[in-house]
Amino acid sequence: MKKYLNLSLIYAIAAMAGGVFYREFTKWNGYTGVTALGKVHTHLFLLGMVLFLIVALFAAHTDLKEEKLFRIFLKVYNIGVPLTAVMLAVRGITQVLETTLSTGASAAISGIAGIGHILTGVGLILFILSLKKIAKN
Incomplete structure (x- = not known):
């Protein structure tokens, strides 16, 4: 159970860091x-922290x-959720900086x-x- 609570805590910290960065x-x-x-x-809080609190209860x-x-x-x-969060951050940073992406780069991010998302x-x-x-x- 402790392992899942630790995962939940890691996701909670990452979620808060993501919110502050945003x-x-x-x-x-x-x-x-x-x-x-x-x-x-929100992705990290719900899909990370909340889910692993539920996992801890079942475990x-x-x-x-x-x-x-x-x-x-x-x-x-645990590959899918962080990958999704990182790519959301990459997309978001390019949006905030109003970076013009090539069609290929935009497609790669997506x-x-x-x-x-599929792995999640x-x-x-x-x-x-x-x-x-x-x-x-």
């Missing part, structure tokens, strides 16, 4: 529009950590962010399937 970076650059930077904070009362799908979930999900989604499905397996036992 506020200060946009303020420093005089940017008042909508940017992907504003989404980093404390079940044999969840013994499930093979759960172990795969941990790897896939594509890598898409891979992060696959991870969520693996987590739910893990819960279903332990519910049958």
Whole structure:
């Protein structure tokens, strides 16, 4: 359970850092529009901190950590969520700086962010399937 609480804490700290960076970076650059930077904070809080608090509760009362799908979930999900957050930050920084990106560079950012979202989604499905397996036992 402690491992999952530590993961939750790491995501909470990253979320707060993302929120502070968003506020200060946009303020420093005089940017008042909508940017992907504003989404980093909520993605990390909900998909990171909140989910791992839920995982900790299940792990404390079940044999969840013994499930093979759960172990795969941990790897896939903990690659997907940070990758998504980093690419949201990259996109947001380019928006705030009003950087003109080539079509290829813009597509690359979107594509890598898409891979992060896919890994996150696959991870969520693996987590739910893990819960279903332990519910049958």
